[in-house]
Amino acid sequence: MKTDETTVSRRKFLRTSAIGAGAAAGALAAPAVVTAQSPVVLKMQSSWPSSDIFQDMAKQYVERVEAMSGGRLRIDLLPAGAVVGAFQVQDACHDGIIDAAHTVPVYWYGKHKAASLFGTGPVWGGSATNLLAWIHKGGGQEFYRELTQDILGLNVVGFFGFPMPAQPLGWFKKEIAGASDVNGLKYRTVGLAADLMQAMGMRVTQLPGGEIVPAMERGVIDAFEFNNPTSDMRFGAQDVAKNYLLSSYHQASESFEFIFNKDRFERLDKDLQAILRYAVESASTANTALALDQYSADLQKLQKESGVKVVRTPADVLAKQLEAWDKLIPQLEGDAFMKRVMDSQRAWTERTVFYQLMNDPDYKLAYSHYFPSKIAL
Numbered sequence: 001m002k003t004d005e006t007t008v009s010r011r012k013f014l015r016t017s018a019i020g021a022g023a024a025a026g027a028l029a030a031p032a033v034v035t036a037q038s039p040v041v042l043k044m045q046s047s048w049p050s051s052d053i054f055q056d057m058a059k060q061y062v063e064r065v066e067a068m069s070g071g072r073l074r075i076d077l078l079p080a081g082a083v084v085g086a087f088q089v090q091d092a093c094h095d096g097i098i099d100a101a102h103t104v105p106v107y108w109y110g111k112h113k114a115a116s117l118f119g120t121g122p123v124w125g126g127s128a129t130n131l132l133a134w135i136h137k138g139g140g141q142e143f144y145r146e147l148t149q150d151i152l153g154l155n156v157v158g159f160f161g162f163p164m165p166a167q168p169l170g171w172f173k174k175e176i177a178g179a180s181d182v183n184g185l186k187y188r189t190v191g192l193a194a195d196l197m198q199a200m201g202m203r204v205t206q207l208p209g210g211e212i213v214p215a216m217e218r219g220v221i222d223a224f225e226f227n228n229p230t231s232d233m234r235f236g237a238q239d240v241a242k243n244y245l246l247s248s249y250h251q252a253s254e255s256f257e258f259i260f261n262k263d264r265f266e267r268l269d270k271d272l273q274a275i276l277r278y279a280v281e282s283a284s285t286a287n288t289a290l291a292l293d294q295y296s297a298d299l300q301k302l303q304k305e306s307g308v309k310v311v312r313t314p315a316d317v318l319a320k321q322l323e324a325w326d327k328l329i330p331q332l333e334g335d336a337f338m339k340r341v342m343d344s345q346r347a348w349t350e351r352t353v354f355y356q357l358m359n360d361p362d363y364k365l366a367y368s369h370y371f372p373s374k375i376a377l
Contacts, residue, residue, distance in 0.1 A: 042099040042264070045078040045083050046089070048080055048102070049079055051235070052235070054256075057256070057286075057291075060287060073272050073276070084097065086210070089102075091108075093259045102258060102259075105257050114338045114341060119255050121253075123252045126349045128253040131345070132255050132284075138348040139344050143340070147337065155263060158258060159257075159258045162255055163288070164256075167228065168245060169248040170189075170223060170245060171241035171245075172245065173222050179317045179320040182317065186222050187203065188215065188223075190207075192328070194206055213239070217240055223241070227251075228295050229296075230294045232244075242306075247318065
């Protein structure tokens with residue numbers, strides 16, 4: 001009997017002690033009540049009107065940043081002109097007026113012509129995808145950092161995404177049968193393309209996208225390029241011209257530039273910095289899919305609904321462009337930094353495009369096989 005009582009007492013003691021110890025441990029280890037943390041909000045302005053497909057593409061980036069951060073990071077996306085002009089977003093980022101910008105380097109090429117080398121410089125023979133690969137793997141990102149931070153002293157960091165389809169030669173009031181037909185035309189473009197077209201005999205004006213159609217209506221220009229069938233159609237290019245020439249070497253390798261105020265960027269947690277950087281790559285894929293779908297559909301609309309004559313740029317115009325680049329390149333190489341960048345691009349292109357051209361099948365042959373008489377190049 002005594003043994004049983006001792007056993008029961010011991011069990012009772014151990015059970016009571018365990019409950020008491022557990023309660024005490026719970027009291028000590030219970031996590032504090034966590035209140036919902038307000039998300040970090042970045043103010044980003046683009047260089048695009050709210051109606052442009054480029055603004056839709058910027059939204060794809062914004063959506064991915066918020067999703068990848070679990071809502072901890074949000075971007076307040078504004079269209080061109082909301083805070084500053086389309087061409088002023090880099091300065092606004094540098095000054096901290098905005099936290100970020102969605103733009104293209106050619107819009108600040110007035111600070112240094114090397115800006116154009118990150119998308120709108122000599123083509124060398126590679127596509128926009130090839131140039132974007134150079135930025136990621138061929139040293140281009142470091143050249144960009146050197147230009148923006150060391151040479152220009154800008155308080156910004158930037159990344160690149162969405163290798164754009166080559167930009168059309170553009171919209172013309174009259175038919176263009178050969179290189180002589182572009183001589184003397186008042187033409188809108190930007191960046192080094194302005195130097196290129198001037199070398200071909202055009203009189204060039206540099207304008208943001210939203211100002212192009214009004215300038216055409218007033219006779220300030222009589223031909224222009226912007227970027228793609230969707231953007232062009234949305235701002236009414238078809239209402240002021242009916243001749244649309246696809247294919248050109250003036251801007252054949254451009255990508256979006258995502259700029260951030262450097263101080264603001266570096267104050268963020270490291271994982272949020274990584275999200276901002278790598279969401280660019282995610283959005284790049286989404287942008288590409290949207291572009292192929294929308295550009296092709298809108299090109300058909302321009303032809304069928306607006307009576308636009310869509311043709312490929314004559315071969316002798318393309319040849320004249322290459323000749324004009326040949327004259328410009330030695331002038332640009334007078335700047336030591338630009339020469340280093342172009343030397344790097346040439347070496348990259350010579351190696352990588354050799355592989356691509358040797359490896360790629362003839363897609364035109366296959367297309368013509370399945371869709372005979374659809375296209376003649």
